[in-house]
Amino acid sequence: MKFGIFYELSVPRPWDKEAERKVYLNALEQVRLADELGFDQVWAVEHHFLEEYSHCSAPELFLTACAMQTKNIHVGHGIVICVPEFNHPIRIAERAAVLDILSGGRLEFGTGRSATWTELGGFRANPDETKKSWDEFVHCIPKMWMQERFSYEGRYFSMPSRAVLPKPYQKPHPPMWVAVTSPGTELDAADRGIGSLGVTFTSFAEQEAKVKEYRRRIQNCNPVGGFVNNQVNTVNFLYCHGDTETGTKVGMRMIQHFNYLAAQLDMAKEAYPTKSYPSAGLLPSLRRQASSPGEVAKAPEGIAVGNPAHLVNELKKWEACGVDRVNFLLNAAEIIPQEQVLNSLRLFAKEVMPAFVESQPAQVAVGGGR
């Protein structure tokens, strides 16, 4: 199993002149260290208007900075919103290709559709249509990359024959992924031959069942791109400390703070009744039952906070579920001081990563890619 890091870039109030810059610079320092330590992917979300929770609205710029300051780590769009009110598909293809070139072929291309009314309503996008526009985009974008010229008449966009330029550095194109929030999206990923990028927290049993069905379905997929990206990533929190009590306490504080910020947003399901969003979105586990307003969010199982031995134990369970890679959120609203975040990364690399060196290599792209 491999390990990556994942950024929402949450910025606590007050938003003074330096607040956002500090979050971005801290993240870049973490990415440089992660690259040196052997983490193999860094992902950045695309979110808009999500006060404090995520100020990462231009991930292609952040990821370009990451690529320019590192040597090996892959840079991942986690994800690009494939909804026409947010992004035109031609612009998505162009920007991603440039990032792939500048990074020397290190782009992981994640796709998705947004899960909040805060964003969808902000762009006046129709929640009923997002899954359909995503589907159209993921079928067209690899063709824009692989074909010298591309033309299209579709439901969400049309274009006469043009050369969409530049072409990506990776041939035939970067590995493609889809963010899995709503139940069943992992099957959409499998059917299209693209990677499953888990961005919500699940139980071991749920994850194992999802991976099993994904692996089965992808055998008979109709790939949207030039190759099949048979990989399953999941997301987790990371706080690693030599002292169990400190590691757990600090890590849980981060998790609770993250969940608290996420809970303030208007999820699509809450704000707009549609079968297009069957789950509550970013934190479905929080919303299952009406209960006490005084309750804090409980940590889902398998969370990587605590001492190294505990982390090895929990991550082995994810590995046993068939997960290829775990991407870690390292902080929330800068609640953990930067030096402690860096120390957590160092300790993880020194004492946890070696336990996974002998593991089976992650599933790889078939028929192209890397």
Added chain:
Amino acid sequence: MPVFGKQDAQTTAARAPLLEGPGTEAWELKNAEILQLSFEVVEGPAEWLVPPALHPSIPPYATFSVARFPVSPVGPFMLTQVRLVVRAGIRPRGYLLAAYTDSEQTAAQLRSRWGFTVGVGKIILQARHDRVIGQVAREEQTILNIELENPEQISGADVTYLDSLHLARVTENGKETPLIVQIDPEYVFHSAHRGAPHLISLQADAWGGNGKLHCTNPMHATFCRCDTDLPKIRFVMNPLVPATQGSRRVAA
């Protein structure tokens, strides 16, 4: 930390209904019809309508509902509510600004049992082939006129009704205390429709808006037939401190 409400909850609570105590019995409400519209509201002023225990959601929005309850322990009644959507800690809730029902007898029960800030008005709910109409008048003046246009059938599973929070006064240990009570009904849907929301007219000050409730972006409208209830009160909270610190359970 997210923005907390800035309402002067002490002053507002002084005008809030006096709850007999949180131990009220539940009312079963069969075959209810509920029209609900949602609109985003201007965020800055809306913060002053929310007690310091709660956060306005991001972005804040209001729900306008007109409901008919043909079966209840006090007979048939109508109920309309205007609520601001908030977060109590991590929980999405609708904070009641004001309500109207169609008889003083029902209003008295709703105030004393569940802490509804409720007046009496003339309420109309009409489901037509192309629209559902909800109107509320007080002293011959229309204070709310809403419509769901072009209803299309959806699944009740796609509808989310948020639990309510009511600011009330409660006598505890011989002393009157302001409390927010949580009302968390259950719903069994018989049918559900969705359509375009139209806010034809709103006298915001008749709903506790105090010049601070300004609707902007329309979100959705639903019209549902369902069985529901007004349940026992399970949770209460101090309106002056964050819900994560000031909440307590009062019934199973």
